[in-house]
Amino acid sequence: MSQTSVESxxxxxxxxxxxxxxxxxxxxxxxxxxxxxxxxxxxxxxxFSLGNFENILVQTSTLGLIALGMTIVMINGNxxxxxxxxxxxxxxxxxxxxxxxMFESWGNWQILPAVLAGIAxxxxxxxxxxxxxxxxxxxxxxxxxxxxxxxxxxVFVYTGEQSFFALNFAYSDFGASRFLGLPTLAWxxxxxxxxxxxxxxxxxxxxxxxxxxxxxxxxxxxxIRVGPHMMINFMIVGFFAALAGITxxxxxxxxxxxxxxxxxxxxxxxxxxxxxKLTGGAGNIIGTFGGVLAIGILRNGMxxxxxxxxxxxxxxxxxxxxxxxxxxxxxxxxxxxxxx
Amino acid sequence: MSAAEAVxxxxxxxxxxxxxRALDGVDFDVRLGEVHALMGENxxxxxxxxxxxxxxxxxxxxxxxxxxxxxxxxxxxxAKENGVILIHQELSLxxxxxxxxxxxxxxxxxxxxxxxxxxxxxxxxxxxxxxxNCDFGPRTRVGSLSIAKKQxxxxxRALTHQAKxxxxxxxxxxxxxxxxxxxxxxxxxxxxxxxxxxxxxxxxEEIFTVCDRITVLRDGSxxxxxxxxxxNEDEVTQLMIGRSLDYSRNVEHGERGDxxxxxxxxxxxxxxxxxxxxxxxxxxxxxxxxVGAGRTEIAETLFGLREPSAGxxxxxxxxxxxxxxxxxxxxxxSLVPESRKEQGLVLGMNCRDNITLPQVDDxxxxxxxxxxxxxxxxxxxxxxxxxxxxxxxxxxxxxSGGNQQKIVIGKWLxxxxxxxxxxxxxxxxxxxxxxxxxxxxxxxxxxxxxxIVISSEMPEILRVSDRxxxxxxxxxxxxxxxxxVNEDNLVQAISGIGNGKAA
Numbered sequence: 001m002s003q004t005s006v007e008s009x010x011x012x013x014x015x016x017x018x019x020x021x022x023x024x025x026x027x028x029x030x031x032x033x034x035x036x037x038x039x040x041x042x043x044x045x046x047x048f049s050l051g052n053f054e055n056i057l058v059q060t061s062t063l064g065l066i067a068l069g070m071t072i073v074m075i076n077g078n079x080x081x082x083x084x085x086x087x088x089x090x091x092x093x094x095x096x097x098x099x100x101x102m103f104e105s106w107g108n109w110q111i112l113p114a115v116l117a118g119i120a121x122x123x124x125x126x127x128x129x130x131x132x133x134x135x136x137x138x139x140x141x142x143x144x145x146x147x148x149x150x151x152x153x154x155v156f157v158y159t160g161e162q163s164f165f166a167l168n169f170a171y172s173d174f175g176a177s178r179f180l181g182l183p184t185l186a187w188x189x190x191x192x193x194x195x196x197x198x199x200x201x202x203x204x205x206x207x208x209x210x211x212x213x214x215x216x217x218x219x220x221x222x223x224i225r226v227g228p229h230m231m232i233n234f235m236i237v238g239f240f241a242a243l244a245g246i247t248x249x250x251x252x253x254x255x256x257x258x259x260x261x262x263x264x265x266x267x268x269x270x271x272x273x274x275x276x277k278l279t280g281g282a283g284n285i286i287g288t289f290g291g292v293l294a295i296g297i298l299r300n301g302m303x304x305x306x307x308x309x310x311x312x313x314x315x316x317x318x319x320x321x322x323x324x325x326x327x328x329x330x331x332x333x334x335x336x337x338x339x340x
Numbered sequence: 341m342s343a344a345e346a347v348x349x350x351x352x353x354x355x356x357x358x359x360x361r362a363l364d365g366v367d368f369d370v371r372l373g374e375v376h377a378l379m380g381e382n383x384x385x386x387x388x389x390x391x392x393x394x395x396x397x398x399x400x401x402x403x404x405x406x407x408x409x410x411x412x413x414x415x416x417x418x419a420k421e422n423g424v425i426l427i428h429q430e431l432s433l434x435x436x437x438x439x440x441x442x443x444x445x446x447x448x449x450x451x452x453x454x455x456x457x458x459x460x461x462x463x464x465x466x467x468x469x470x471x472x473n474c475d476f477g478p479r480t481r482v483g484s485l486s487i488a489k490k491q492x493x494x495x496x497r498a499l500t501h502q503a504k505x506x507x508x509x510x511x512x513x514x515x516x517x518x519x520x521x522x523x524x525x526x527x528x529x530x531x532x533x534x535x536x537x538x539x540x541x542x543x544x545e546e547i548f549t550v551c552d553r554i555t556v557l558r559d560g561s562x563x564x565x566x567x568x569x570x571x572n573e574d575e576v577t578q579l580m581i582g583r584s585l586d587y588s589r590n591v592e593h594g595e596r597g598d599x600x601x602x603x604x605x606x607x608x609x610x611x612x613x614x615x616x617x618x619x620x621x622x623x624x625x626x627x628x629x630x631v632g633a634g635r636t637e638i639a640e641t642l643f644g645l646r647e648p649s650a651g652x653x654x655x656x657x658x659x660x661x662x663x664x665x666x667x668x669x670x671x672x673x674s675l676v677p678e679s680r681k682e683q684g685l686v687l688g689m690n691c692r693d694n695i696t697l698p699q700v701d702d703x704x705x706x707x708x709x710x711x712x713x714x715x716x717x718x719x720x721x722x723x724x725x726x727x728x729x730x731x732x733x734x735x736x737x738x739x740s741g742g743n744q745q746k747i748v749i750g751k752w753l754x755x756x757x758x759x760x761x762x763x764x765x766x767x768x769x770x771x772x773x774x775x776x777x778x779x780x781x782x783x784x785x786x787x788x789x790x791x792i793v794i795s796s797e798m799p800e801i802l803r804v805s806d807r808x809x810x811x812x813x814x815x816x817x818x819x820x821x822x823x824x825v826n827e828d829n830l831v832q833a834i835s836g837i838g839n840g841k842a843a
Contacts, residue, residue: 204448204455207456215433215434223416223420
């Protein structure tokens with residue numbers, strides 16, 4: 001196959017020959033994103049403006065960050081339902097620790113140990129989820145369902161059902177700050193999106209992620225250490241959930257024990273809209289990014305059109321099923337073409 | 341048999357599981373550049389021995405020597421490092437990934453920072469694929485390949501390592517004849533490179549085509565090693581089952597009844613065209629052809645799984661339309677599908693429930709299923725088909741392939757069909773049970789059923805059929821009576837050569 005070695009492009013980018021059409025078939029969500037983008041631009045006065053786009057990015061960055069981690073866990077054939085609870089845990093820990101008397105003299109540096117602790121809580125919980133899935137063989141759905149309930153309970157115990165307010169204004173200013181012409185939180189989301197895309201599509205760990213989700217037995221036979229591999233991915237999603245909790249609390253300047261409720265459902269919705277399969281082995285960050293934007297644009301646009309919030313939910317539910325149905329039709333046709 | 345040339349040697353291997361002595365002091369060795377067949381009926385211990393070889397099981401006694409030195413293989417990875425590579429029967433591939441990624445799964449070449457070195461990967465895989473004469477490239481998605489090509493990917497994976505011993509487990513189970521030829525060429529290439537090959541198969545003709553020596557296991561113990569050139573099928577069979585088999589064809593003529601099923605001009609898109617044939621009561625018609633010739637698709641049409649684009653189906657002289665399997669069953673057409681585990685049986689259910697599954701509605705007393713009626717049906721077919729199961733409560737998943745197949749046949753007989761279609765009746769079934777299934781098919785015909793047998797195994801077709809219909813690329817090329825047909829004219833008819841009556 002000497003002729004293929006001339007092109008040094010990576011394997012994943014092989015769809016180039018079918019040009020744009022093939023790209024859209026693989027990421028149907030982006031066609032949908034474009035559609036609703038045009039729809040809301042025409043239907044409302046305020047949608048099509050730079051300020052509003054920034055808004056959408058910031059509003060979706062919380063969901064988006066978690067969805068990045070959820071994508072890698074779901075490609076693995078697992079799922080993490082505890083992300084919403086971890087959002088609350090990390091936010092509460094960070095906001096609380098910042099105010100501890102021992103850090104009083106640290107000035108703005110008091111944010112650092114607080115953020116580290118918040119992040120660490122997410123990563124550790126992820127590790128624990130992963131370890132249980134690995135060692136007991138209990139389905140990730142059940143393990144993280146347990147974690148979701150348990151962690152939420154812990155958050156209520158820890159906070160005494162109280163909200164915490166960030167007394168350090170540098171922390172709450174961060175949520176509204178700008179950097180190089182964009183809101184900082186939008187940058188955080190975009191940069192991690194690129195990093196995760198590279199991780200999944202270019203690295204050995206990324207390839208193994210697909211292999212483990214596609215055919216776990218084959219991965220074991222090939223000598224991939226599936227247990228530790230899955231644990232790392234649970235730690236990644238834990239990291240993103242914690243990070244999302246922290247960015248959310250910077251926006252609010254506070255944390256509440258109910259923070260992040262139902263987030264797991266929104267995140268899974270965005271990820272699945274983006275083409276990631278619940279059964280594992282398929283999915284990518286480009287799709288997830290599209291799924292996140294779709295939810296962001298719909299919420300924002302319908303809000304501008306003054307659609308009552310409940311109808312927004314109804315619409316999103318219908319769209320979720322419709323998009324997945326479309327995706328299935330497209331994929332099935334693809335397979336039949338190959339069989340002939 | 342000097343020890344020096346044996347690259348791999350197993351001595352006195354004993355492997356016990358709770359209550360079972362799966363291997364009882366088995367000796368086995370592979371020399372450089374030889375193909376050594378491992379044979380035995382299902383349950384003889386072949387797979388256990390193979391798993392010991394591949395590091396998946398640890399033997400309780402005995403030792404494994406590689407290049408004359410004792411070796412411990414605690415897991416598949418260590419076996420690989422020792423140069424022992426297993427090509428799985430059930431393909432172990434990640435379907436949605438590319439060929440290149442699958443070939444180096446778990447060992448992707450890295451550049452710095454854990455990035456995959458795609459260039460090296462594709463070059464190395466490309467070289468291997470060229471060597472294997474594959475017509476697909478490293479970037480092809482595995483899910484889009486045929487089973488045979490997927491097997492090539494598995495073989496390519498074995499070639500990435502400095503393999504000393506390659507174990508093929510039933511490699512031809514799903515290959516077409518043309519693909520088999522390619523596989524055998526690859527095996528010969530490996531052989532001339534000095535690799536030792538272990539070849540596990542049920543198919544006698546393959547064993548004698550590629551193998552140098554044959555070791556036979558029975559009931560977990562070693563029964564002897566034969567040199568292929570100095571032995572014959574009968575001798576091997578006798579070692580395997582401990583008795584000789586009656587392979588004679590028991591085709592009686594002149595007992596046929598009226599035409600039960602008549603098909604004229606049947607077509608189904610691109611799958612097959614203009615197919616006409618008839619089956620009489622009391623007759624077995626064999627369909628032979630390459631994989632993809634359209635045989636299974638015809639069966640599926642008759643069973644209502646596919647809609648024909650043209651043609652007529654007459655049953656007992658009356659034209660019928662078959663829109664669904666339920667209609668086919670109501671009309672008295674039954675299909676014993678190609679893969680019994682996926683399409684024919686509920687493996688977790690017991691024998692009785694599997695047999696009565698399609699007609700459980702008719703066996704009720706009030707709102708409840710009548711236990712007694714079900715057991716009566718099971719007992720009847722157990723005796724008639726000679727099903728060997730500990731009791732009707734036994735899970736079907738625990739039975740041997742032959743008995744599973746009998747359960748599927750029993751299930752359809754219980755529906756009292758007029759036409760019985762059997763697709764690949766003995767796939768994955770050992771030789772002893774094969775003969776039983778063949779006799780059973782003959783007896784069923786004898787008792788008045790019209791039987792259609794589809795098979796990729798020529799000896800099987802020749803053994804059971806009253807008439808043989810040869811197919812090539814969706815068309816019937818020739819029809820033979822049992823007297824006319826032989827291996828030569830059949831091979832010609834299914835490969836598109838001599839497309840006429842000039843035999």
